[in-house]
Amino acid sequence: MAVSVDPLGAATSAAARPDDWTFRVEDLTKRFGALAANHAITLRVEPGEVYGLLGPNGAGKSTLVKQTIGLLRPTSGRITLGPFDLVADPDAARQLCSYLPQAQIPIDAFRVREAIELAGRIRGAGAKDVGQRAAALMDALDIGAWRNELGQRLSGGVKRLVGFAMATVCPGRVVILDEPTNDVDPLRRRLLWDEIRSLGGQGCAVLLVTHNVLEAEKSVDRLAVIADGRLVAEGTPSSLKAADRSQLRLQVMLAPGRETPSMPPWAGPALRVGHNLVTRIAEADASEGIAWAAALIDRGVAEEYALGATSLEDAYIRLTSHLSSDDGGDEL
């Protein structure tokens, strides 16, 4: 017997219309004791949009995702998908959101095709549809050679791609991908990004959680940067980079065991992660920057340097004091 449900009842959001499938997070706060893992976060993702969620470890990205799919309850605030209140109705959240977690999906005992098809069946798709879609996904991701292989015999990268196929074989209105490219080789990584873009083309709202700013820059329509539980910036990659226009990125690889050199006055804030020292300089100071870096190499303080155009990564560094490829860094 089918049960008809008024998704939001009296609490219908003013913005929600029957044909409106916008994913909205409104003033969301999640506290664990005194710690605010998410603090007053507000964002929205339109159908068809690939939305990046960037931030260092511990920034609160996973907490936001877990509240979306009904594994954590917000302390305050709302999460809605079109007419559905995902906080009040976690069953709807699980049905309407597809989720690829950062950890590998447990498929050791499954054959690849079986795992993808079964994931689609569990999401409610018919056997014929799911078979066709699974075959198409395996071809698109170039993992067809492993279709009858057991999961325990797969490399981490192929397992990741299988997990992606499982999450998207019958996608929800929101597709949440947590570090989807982890362990994936460069060739198949491109195929994976194509598939992520195509999810947007199919009308899904894709929420992409990643550290990989450079890859995200090419693939997301908009993104949010989260740091210390707060949304510190949101916009298109171009708009986030706007503050760094007429700036150059100077990256110096320090020699092992060498102290961080004192920064010249014309350099912007610097960040050191491991042997990497990264700063921004004005285009007009390019020649001084080159001379300074070359002098460091001459003195044995540094081994090499690179000067180039700023990227989204520089905006990310400016906002979070982290390099995207590292878990932490020291702001200087």
Next chain:
Amino acid sequence: MTAATSSEAPTTGVIGRRDGVERGARRWRRDYASMLRWHLASLRIWMATLMSVQVLSGVGFVLGISLFFDHIPQAVALFVATGVPVINLLMVGLILGPQLVADQKVTGSYDYLRSMPVSRSVTAAAWYTVCLIGGVPAMVVSLAVAQLRYDLALHVSLMIVPAVLLSCFTATMLGYALGHGVGNPMATRLITQMLIFVVFGYTPIIFPITQMPGWLGALNWWFPFRHMAVVVRAALTPGPHPGVASAYVILAVWAAARSALAGRALGRRP
């Protein structure tokens, strides 16, 4: 396009994309079949080993007990032979189940499994079916070997069906509540290790309650294991069987209480 719910999986021209929320009995049945396939497939590598261990441990108990006697009394053989099936029914749901959940928490796959778009009752029902599949064949083999070895006066009644179903369900829900309710995987493992000793050494399943200290026998009245043995033994031997009705009631109460606890633990959103 509307967000109305329906009994069909709502999809669009996009292959499989869900555009609504589906509820109802039809969805439950379909999800149950899918989750049963999921559970069985996820245990594929271990299922043969698990069944073998179940059979070997059951048969080992049945045959091993005779080593204590020059000529084993029929009453002893009958008691052990009708107690071993309970052990077979217990092991998967009570011991293996929570250990698997503990492993999922350690490997990080627990969140994925909880995010699957199926109701908690579907997941539990599918797992219960797996526990039956893992327990009943071993139970049958244990009984068959006991019959062949000791030429027992077994009298299998139709009550074996509710006895097996309820005993296995109670054990499964005990394990389910333990696995999902205890947050620390290491604690879950330690408790299940302890339960093995409790079940074998301190509950009157394969030995009579009269062999236990009075206080321990009385204590066992409050726990479900003794009652599982009572209902299963009553269905396998000629009567009379005093205390069977109350055993069913106590098992039902335990099953209901643990189901509620497991449901709460599974649906918990801290």
